[in-house]
Amino acid sequence: MLILLTNDDGITAPGILAMYRELKKLGEVIVVAPETVQSGTGHGITLLMPLLTSQVTIENGFTGTAVDGRPADCVKLAINQLLPTRPDLVVSGLNAGANVGINVLYSGTVAAALEAAFLGLPAIATSLHLKDNVPTDFAKAAKISRETIEEILTHGLTPGQIVSVNIPALLPNQSPAGTRIVRQCTRPFIDTYERRQDPHGRVYFWNNSVFALGETDADTDVAALRDNFVTITPLQFDLTDHNQTRDWAPKKSI
Amino acid sequence: MLILLTNDDGITAPGILAMYRELKKLGEVIVVAPETVQSGTGHGITLLMPLLTSQVTIENGFTGTAVDGRPADCVKLAINQLLPTRPDLVVSGLNAGANVGINVLYSGTVAAALEAAFLGLPAIATSLHLKDNVPTDFAKAAKISRETIEEILTHGLTPGQIVSVNIPALLPNQSPAGTRIVRQCTRPFIDTYERRQDPHGRVYFWNNSVFALGETDADTDVAALRDNFVTITPLQFDLTDHNQTRDWAPKKSI
Numbered sequence: 001m002l003i004l005l006t007n008d009d010g011i012t013a014p015g016i017l018a019m020y021r022e023l024k025k026l027g028e029v030i031v032v033a034p035e036t037v038q039s040g041t042g043h044g045i046t047l048l049m050p051l052l053t054s055q056v057t058i059e060n061g062f063t064g065t066a067v068d069g070r071p072a073d074c075v076k077l078a079i080n081q082l083l084p085t086r087p088d089l090v091v092s093g094l095n096a097g098a099n100v101g102i103n104v105l106y107s108g109t110v111a112a113a114l115e116a117a118f119l120g121l122p123a124i125a126t127s128l129h130l131k132d133n134v135p136t137d138f139a140k141a142a143k144i145s146r147e148t149i150e151e152i153l154t155h156g157l158t159p160g161q162i163v164s165v166n167i168p169a170l171l172p173n174q175s176p177a178g179t180r181i182v183r184q185c186t187r188p189f190i191d192t193y194e195r196r197q198d199p200h201g202r203v204y205f206w207n208n209s210v211f212a213l214g215e216t217d218a219d220t221d222v223a224a225l226r227d228n229f230v231t232i233t234p235l236q237f238d239l240t241d242h243n244q245t246r247d248w249a250p251k252k253s254i
Numbered sequence: 255m256l257i258l259l260t261n262d263d264g265i266t267a268p269g270i271l272a273m274y275r276e277l278k279k280l281g282e283v284i285v286v287a288p289e290t291v292q293s294g295t296g297h298g299i300t301l302l303m304p305l306l307t308s309q310v311t312i313e314n315g316f317t318g319t320a321v322d323g324r325p326a327d328c329v330k331l332a333i334n335q336l337l338p339t340r341p342d343l344v345v346s347g348l349n350a351g352a353n354v355g356i357n358v359l360y361s362g363t364v365a366a367a368l369e370a371a372f373l374g375l376p377a378i379a380t381s382l383h384l385k386d387n388v389p390t391d392f393a394k395a396a397k398i399s400r401e402t403i404e405e406i407l408t409h410g411l412t413p414g415q416i417v418s419v420n421i422p423a424l425l426p427n428q429s430p431a432g433t434r435i436v437r438q439c440t441r442p443f444i445d446t447y448e449r450r451q452d453p454h455g456r457v458y459f460w461n462n463s464v465f466a467l468g469e470t471d472a473d474t475d476v477a478a479l480r481d482n483f484v485t486i487t488p489l490q491f492d493l494t495d496h497n498q499t500r501d502w503a504p505k506k507s508i
Contacts, residue, residue, distance in 0.1 A: 042297030042326075043359045050450070050458040072296075072360075076445050077459055102372060104493050105297045105365075106326075114493075118356060119442050161498070181502045183494040188373050191330050196304070204304040205331055234498035239358050239368075240437040244415065244488035248435045 001027030004078050004087040004116070005064075007095060008038040008071045008108030015094035015128065017061045018138035022146035023091060030087070031064025032078035034071060034108075039097070043111035044070045051077060071112035079119050089157075090116035091149065093126035094142050098166050100221035100231065101185040103211065113162050114237045122157040124149055124165060125235075129213070129225055131169035141167040144176060148230055151179075162235040166221060168228040177228040184233055185220035255281030258332050258341040258370070259318075261349060262292040262325045262362030269348035269382065271315045272392035276400035277345060284341070285318025286332035288325060288362075293351070297365035298324045305331060325366035333373050343411075344370035345403065347380035348396050352420050354383075354475035354485065355439040357465065367416050368491045376411040378403055378419060383467070383479055385423035395421040398430060402484055405433075416489040420475060422482040431482040438487055439474035 003023050007016040011033040023029045035054070046069040057063045065082055067074045075090060092112040099107040109125050116123035126149070128141040144167050152163055168176055193205040213226035224231045257277050261270045265287035277283045289308070300323045311317045319336055321328045329344060346366035353361040363379045370377035380403070382395040402419050411417065422430055447459040467480035478485045 040299050040301050042295070042299070042365065044296040044298045045294050045360050047294050047461050047463075050452075050460045051447075052452070052456055052458045054456065076461075077447060080445055081447050081449065081459060102491075105368065105372075105491060106299050110493075111296065111359075114359065118359075118440075119444070155502075162495070181499060183496065183499055184492055186372075186492050190373070191334055193305075193331060193335050195335065198304075198306070202306055202308065204306045205335060206304045207301050207330075209301075232502075234495035234502065235493045236495040236498075237356075237359060237493075238438055238440050239364075239489045239491075239493075241416070241488035241490040242437065244490075245435060245437055248409075248486075248488065 001089065002085065002087045003027055003029045004083060004090045005029050005031045006033045006071055006074045006092050006112050008034065008041065008112065009096055010034050010037045011056050011064055011066045012058065013096065014138045015096050017058055018142035019091065019094040019126070019145060020062050022142045025146065030083060031062050032067060032074045032082055033064060034074060035066040035068045038071055038108045040106050041070050041108045042106050043072055043114065046070060046073045071108040072115040075112050075115040087121060090121050090123040091126065094138060094145055095127035096130060097127060098129035098225055099125065099127040099164060100166055100225055101187065102189045104164065104184050110164055110235065113164065114235065117160050117162040118237050120159045122159055123162045124152065126165040126167065128167045129169045134169040134171055140170065144230060148179065148232065164233045164235050166225050166231040168225055168230065170228065176230045179232060180224040180229040181232045182219055182221045182224045185216045185222040187216055255343065256339065256341045257281055257283045258337060258344045259283050259285045260287045260325055260328045260346050260366050262288065262295065262366065263350055264288050264291045265310050265318055265320045266312065267350065268392045269350050271312055272396035273345065273348040273399065274316050276396045279400065280404070284337060285316050286321060286328045286336055287318060288328060289320040289322045292325055292362045294360050295324050295362045296360050297326055297368065300324060300327050325362035326369040329366050329369040341375060344375050344377040345380065348392060348399055349381035350384060351381060352383035352479055353379065353381040353418060354420055354479055355441065356443045358418065358438050364418055364489070367418065368489065371414050371416040372491050374413050376413055377416045378406065380419040380421065382421045383423045388423040388425055394424065398484060402433065402486065418487045418489055420479050420485040422479055422484065424482070430484045433486060434478040434483040435486045436473055436475045436478045439470045439476040441470055
């Protein structure tokens, strides 16, 4: 099995190294990842500027290709140019931070998986929830991610299918409460900003929101992750609101 | 009616000015838009850096707020900080370039509308298809956009609903073939890249794809726009693949 591994935290992030080590147990792994941190860049792509590439060697890890672009650029470039053949699976992660609720839209990690699926490949995004007072253990989370990916593959992931996996923040010696297949929470998240002035008198705003796994419906990714379950959320890249389209369709034009 | 107007081509783009002039016929219009071009930035947001703002006056047009961030940042900041009250409608556009097919995912124009809907507001993205040999007429396209928006509002657009409108490339004196309610085309678009070397010998790739309204199914946005219809596509921000979730649900974990 040939696996393309990417992320949005950048090629030198500890999460991608931990994920590489686990995925090596499943097959050949080629890393093509952003040169710099691309958190919160969503499904941005680079069309008008060149994409510089370089070979990067991570000690006791891998040699991969760094791309000075977005996560979705890495997937496009890898599949269309860099890889010798089409991969059997694309994995994006392990992300430092949960990608549940509205963050699914902002996430470069998820966007990379969506892009791979759009190009007709099976794709899995995986992210680790970070919590104050819980030490971050990428190796443990990557192991759980790999086990979850193996379960998903056993069940069957067809080309174009996307799954987003989130790993709970676990204390040392703590195990996940289980695995849950859950939908994306769509409750609005209200951002707050601090208003300031720069030394030249210009007004700027700084986002000071803290995303927490708060109130939500019981069947969502937010609820399951909050309750320490590994979450599995099948995603899709068709943004059409088909219910609304059907409602309006008899009118053809409105 | 209070309308928030934003875009992804930047506050000085001709499309947003044309749209402003038309929307003024419907109510009060407040412009909060990116300071610079943000095409293809998808649903990126700015969390770790400050958002500088400035007042910008466009001659024979408007005075609005420029934000050195992404389109989704503009919507967040406008609704949470800058506007005196919540707007009745958020309009994003008029974009220079169609947002159909896979471009729906990459588009900052659409992301701004998705963000507004996530915050519980009715939202409309509007984009103009550009075609070689057809002169770009933003004023005409903005007029058609405003008429289409009026039709949509007459029909009723509830808070949280999103509609993406695309205006065909029309020759002078040519009118649209009609209006069609259509789904997003989800056919893969295969990018191509040119491989080059910089003066220092570093390898870079430059995207040389040309997005054209080509082969597709008859009921899609791509087909309708190609045939010179104004397209209306209801969108949603829930990326869950509910069919897959239902298939897997009896297993609870897989």
